[in-house]
Amino acid sequence: MTEFMRSSDAFTWGMESDPRLRSTVVTVVMLDRSPDWDEVRDRFDIVSRAVPMVRQRVVPSPAPAPPRWEYAPDFDLGFHMRRVTAPAPGTIDTVLEMARVAAMADFDRARPLWTATLIDGLENNRAAMVLKFHHALTDGVGGVQIGMILFDLSEAPERHDLGHALPDATPPQRLRGYRDTARYGAGLMVDALTGTLKNAPKLIADSILRPVDTVSSAAELAASVYRTMRPVSRRGSSLMSKRSLIRKLDVLEVPFAQLRAAAHRGGGALNDAFVAGVAGGLRLYHEKHGVTVGDLHLTMPISLREEGHEMGGNHITLMRFDVPVGMADPEERIREIRDRTAKVRHEKSLPYTQWIAGALNMMPRWYIGSILRNIDFLCSDVPGIPVPVFLGGAKVLTQYAFGPTIGAAVNVTLLTYVDVCTLGIDVDTGAIPDPDVFMDSLAAGFDEVLALGSDHV
Numbered sequence: 001m002t003e004f005m006r007s008s009d010a011f012t013w014g015m016e017s018d019p020r021l022r023s024t025v026v027t028v029v030m031l032d033r034s035p036d037w038d039e040v041r042d043r044f045d046i047v048s049r050a051v052p053m054v055r056q057r058v059v060p061s062p063a064p065a066p067p068r069w070e071y072a073p074d075f076d077l078g079f080h081m082r083r084v085t086a087p088a089p090g091t092i093d094t095v096l097e098m099a100r101v102a103a104m105a106d107f108d109r110a111r112p113l114w115t116a117t118l119i120d121g122l123e124n125n126r127a128a129m130v131l132k133f134h135h136a137l138t139d140g141v142g143g144v145q146i147g148m149i150l151f152d153l154s155e156a157p158e159r160h161d162l163g164h165a166l167p168d169a170t171p172p173q174r175l176r177g178y179r180d181t182a183r184y185g186a187g188l189m190v191d192a193l194t195g196t197l198k199n200a201p202k203l204i205a206d207s208i209l210r211p212v213d214t215v216s217s218a219a220e221l222a223a224s225v226y227r228t229m230r231p232v233s234r235r236g237s238s239l240m241s242k243r244s245l246i247r248k249l250d251v252l253e254v255p256f257a258q259l260r261a262a263a264h265r266g267g268g269a270l271n272d273a274f275v276a277g278v279a280g281g282l283r284l285y286h287e288k289h290g291v292t293v294g295d296l297h298l299t300m301p302i303s304l305r306e307e308g309h310e311m312g313g314n315h316i317t318l319m320r321f322d323v324p325v326g327m328a329d330p331e332e333r334i335r336e337i338r339d340r341t342a343k344v345r346h347e348k349s350l351p352y353t354q355w356i357a358g359a360l361n362m363m364p365r366w367y368i369g370s371i372l373r374n375i376d377f378l379c380s381d382v383p384g385i386p387v388p389v390f391l392g393g394a395k396v397l398t399q400y401a402f403g404p405t406i407g408a409a410v411n412v413t414l415l416t417y418v419d420v421c422t423l424g425i426d427v428d429t430g431a432i433p434d435p436d437v438f439m440d441s442l443a444a445g446f447d448e449v450l451a452l453g454s455d456h457v
Contacts, residue, residue, distance in 0.1 A: 003069045005058070008317065009136040010066035013058060015406075019106070020243055020428075021372055023135035026103045026402045027143065028095060028424075034120050034127040035392025039157050041081055043150045043392070044116060048077065051146060053137050057112055072112055080114060085121040086128075092251070095119055095128045100249045102132045103402060103426065113137050127394065135404065143401075144384055151389035151396065232320065232374040236296040239286055240376060240409035244430025250439050251400050252423040254446050259421055261453030266334025271381040271414075272341060273449050274421070275300070276333045278379055278412050279325045280445025285438050286325075295322040296376040299408060302345060319344045320375060330448040372407035384416040400424040410438070 005013060012023040048054040056069040086094050098119060107113050113134035120127050138146065152158050235241055254277070256270075263273035275298070286293040299320050321344050327333045380403050389396050396417075402424040403413040409431030413424045425442065427435045 003052075004061065005066045005068065005136065007066060012135050013067055015372065016106075018407075019245060021406050022106065023404050023406060024103055024107075025133055025135050025143075025404065026099050026249075026424075027131040028099050028400045028402070029129040029131070029391065030092070030095070030397040030399070031127040031129065031391060031394040032397055033125055033394045035118070035129075035394035036157070037083060037118065037392065039392040040116075040118065040129075040150075041077065044081060045077060047146055047149050048075075050149060051138070053112070054114065055112060057110060058136070072110075075112065079111065080116060082115065082117045084117060084119055086119050090122040095122070095130065096249045096251070099130050099402065100247055102130055103249065103404075104245065104247050107134060126397075129391065144382065147385065147389075151385070151391055153387065153389060155390050155393050155395070157390075157393060232297055235374045236322070236325075236376045237282075237286070237291075237293060237409070239289055239291045239293070240431040242430040243373060243407065243409075244428055246429045247405070248427045248429050248432075248435045249402055250425045250427070250435060252425065252439070252443060252446070253398070254421045254423065254450060256416055256419050256421050258450050258453040259446075262330075262449050262451075263334060263453075265452040266331045266338070268334045268338035270421075271379075272334050272338045273452075274381055274414050275323060275337050275341070275379050276330055277446035277449040278377065278442065279323050279327075279333060279337070280330060280448045281438070281442030282325045282377065282445070283328070284444050285432075285441035288437060288441060292326070294324075294326040296325045297321075297374065298323045299372075299375045299378045299406070300341070300344070301378075301380050301403075319347065331452055334449070334452075375406075375408040378403060378405065378408050378411040380411070380413045382413065382415045386416070386418060388418055398422055402426045412442075 004010075015021045016023065044054075052071075053069060055071055055075050057072045058067050059070045061068050084098075086098075088094075098117070102115070102117070114137060115132045117130045117132075118127060119130065122128060133143075259273050259277075260270050263270050266273065266276070268276075279296075282296060283293055297320060299318050302317050302319050321340055323340070324333060324336045327336060380401075382401060384399065398420065399415055399417050400422050401413045401415040403411040403426060405411045405426055405428050409428050411426040413426075415422050415424065423442075425439070427438065429435060432438045
């Protein structure tokens, strides 16, 4: 049976008719030396057997079915894995420039949606790995789980059993897509009928016994779905108004313990302090340009991943809400962000994410763009690996993740590694033409927040 894209993955795939909305993710792994290349290739081979999508491509389906995953008949590990020598001066900026170019380039859609490039010849004999993959392939948490196959806990590589036989990648029969689409449509009807039969008795009983509560609950759900689907008609920032295809990547590191202490001081979680730091940076950036700023529109991925979910695929939903960027007091900002984020995390529409995405997939592309292009910024918090790890015998010094802007001015992704929070900043230079000024502002915004935790570390 063909494996169709889940509706949320089909949504990210379909919106890329506008290249500004591409969902390309780039991860940079900094290493203390060049790893054993054969060992690294072997690990990726193991990953490709454990996660089917690593060997699969995306092919279109006849309407109304979404695109489907199909094993690439000409899968070539050597195409996806490259090894290059860094040009001078071989610094982190050299690596980020190579990652930037990778982030802006589209995939070869006749092949699986990922590449891994080892960069040798960095200063102090160090190396780096640049991983590029489409967000439909996996989400941040799934990527960390895949990393646990790639990485070792010691310098001596562990032996891994291949475990999975190679799949049959023969081209499908000509009419198979139509047959599978018919089965897909029939499956939707069965699911809808089953759900109706299952829920109808309870709904009828609730309508009789608690009519007011039933109507109120339905109205709340409808309002929640509307908040999820509604277009954003205008950008919150008059300064960051343009959009382009040019990206600039940069990084920032903040101490995990101090950021967590600042979050507790403000009565929030680590993510609240993280968003407060980004918001502070945005406020300072606007102030440097003499522009007053209030609330800005934020898109924040919320993980729906549960125990037992496969590593591949996207198990997130994108929630949009306004953040008090203009609020100068960092402690008050953390509290307000905590309250607003809590409301979003308890939206009644969350269990219906796939249904909502399916509805959006049937809407015109311009409507999808209207939902995304007027967002001001994105923040994503990915819990990383809490202990030092190794890749092909080389020690992983740090890791950075860069999420796509998908129509926003900037995406800031927090990835924890051991005792450090690394920030990967993906800037649309059409919206932020002076990224160095923005980076200074962002660092100052986090200094405001970290000061709250300086006495608690």
